[in-house]
Amino acid sequence: MGEVDPAFVQELEHRPKQGIIEAEGLPIIDLSILSSSDATPDHSQALEGLVKQVGNACRDWGFFQVINHRVSMEKREKIFNASGKFFAQPLEEKNKIRRDEKRVLGYYDAEHTKNVRDYWKEVFDFTPQNPIIMPASHEPDEKEITKLYNQWPEYFNALPICHDREVSEDYATEMERLAFKLMELIALSLGLQPDRFHGFFKDQTTFIRLNHYPPSPFPHLALGVGRHKDAGGLTILAQDEVGGLEVKRKSDAEWTWVMPTPNSYIINVGDIIQVWSNDAYESVEHRVKVNPEKERFSIPYFFNPGHYTIVKPLEEIVNEQNPAKFRPYNWGKFLANRKRSNFQKLDVENLQIFHFSVSQLAD
Ligand code: OGA
Ligand code: NI
Numbered sequence: 001m002g003e004v005d006p007a008f009v010q011e012l013e014h015r016p017k018q019g020i021i022e023a024e025g026l027p028i029i030d031l032s033i034l035s036s037s038d039a040t041p042d043h044s045q046a047l048e049g050l051v052k053q054v055g056n057a058c059r060d061w062g063f064f065q066v067i068n069h070r071v072s073m074e075k076r077e078k079i080f081n082a083s084g085k086f087f088a089q090p091l092e093e094k095n096k097i098r099r100d101e102k103r104v105l106g107y108y109d110a111e112h113t114k115n116v117r118d119y120w121k122e123v124f125d126f127t128p129q130n131p132i133i134m135p136a137s138h139e140p141d142e143k144e145i146t147k148l149y150n151q152w153p154e155y156f157n158a159l160p161i162c163h164d165r166e167v168s169e170d171y172a173t174e175m176e177r178l179a180f181k182l183m184e185l186i187a188l189s190l191g192l193q194p195d196r197f198h199g200f201f202k203d204q205t206t207f208i209r210l211n212h213y214p215p216s217p218f219p220h221l222a223l224g225v226g227r228h229k230d231a232g233g234l235t236i237l238a239q240d241e242v243g244g245l246e247v248k249r250k251s252d253a254e255w256t257w258v259m260p261t262p263n264s265y266i267i268n269v270g271d272i273i274q275v276w277s278n279d280a281y282e283s284v285e286h287r288v289k290v291n292p293e294k295e296r297f298s299i300p301y302f303f304n305p306g307h308y309t310i311v312k313p314l315e316e317i318v319n320e321q322n323p324a325k326f327r328p329y330n331w332g333k334f335l336a337n338r339k340r341s342n343f344q345k346l347d348v349e350n351l352q353i354f355h356f357s358v359s360q361l362a363d
Helices: 041-060 073-087 091-095 164-189 271-276 331-343
Strands: 028-030 063-067 106-109 122-126 132-135 145-148 207-213 223-228 234-239 245-248 255-257 265-269 286-289 296-303
Touching: 028 041, 041 063, 041 164, 073 122, 073 164, 073 207, 073 296, 091 106, 132 331, 164 207, 164 234, 164 265, 164 296
Parallel strands: 028 063
Antiparallel strands: 063 265, 106 122, 122 207, 132 145, 207 296, 223 286, 234 265, 234 296, 245 255, 245 286
16 A cells, blocks of 8 residues: 655544544434335334334434345355455456556555545445446537446456355345335335335446455554545445444534444435435435554445436425425436546546535526
8 A cells, every 4th residue: 555644644634533432323223124024004103113213314314224134144244255355366466457447347446546645445346237337428418328347356257166256246136125125215204105216226327346444554644535425326335343434423513433233234325315305315424444453344335326317306305495406417427527537636626416506506
């Protein structure tokens, strides 16, 4: 990983503060009720309670943890093992599938990103739908599309010796099932039909990221991931027992440590849900602190709609009292723009949803 110049890093406005607050109150939501298909009044009352919990968590935190989610523990363990094995490869091997401007999926490490001083991690990205379709460029008048293919490590493909590729794909299937369930609960909590969001995810741009955060000699200065919001629909994160994720608590804007809960998933609403809900559910900032001794692994699943989706506040939600707070934007173009600024290391501000905020129009 890159050399860190402490003097420089001191300037970073988002240095971790000492004495981070414990994860007081990050809601833990039990999904076991979803496993029973009982049509009794008791059941529907319990479901109503669950919907309320999800709605409150989205409104008050933008983040929550779920337990009893029915994602296979075995599949979770397998993908963490596959991830450990992949990152343990020599750099030379990993470089064979290094991402570039054309092949944006695959491997990269912090040393090759612009933010070397505060990103202390290496990453492997793949998409469950292969290929995924994206606009060929971020230019608004560009009609062409392009296909993005996964780059698997050679040994992942060496079946039947190694099943790691299948393991990754199996895990994606589990995640998708949970993602649709959560979108149903979110829809209900907004007073919408449970399947209201499903159509947007017909042709997904969903991707899975294997994250590896090596131990850092400068844990008080460097971050694994700097503060950011997730741009897509919904994120489902699996973290190991080391922990390091911090969420900006809405009630007092303090950075809050998310204590690892065994076999739980951390859910957060992304920018797209913020726009769909017309700000009812805000996408919340988060970051990752590195650890001085222990390496850490995490696996976010970014559930994203089709590239052609025009993201805008839902018509059922906006009315005279609650006018649309965002102008419509094309998700694929938004994503292409983000990718472009990441790769070309442009010194431009990342495109953000507030650029589409209606109040921005006034000036
Ligand atoms: C991300 C992210 C958190 C983590 O990749 O967007 O927020 O704990 N990751 O790795
Ligand atoms: Ni994130």
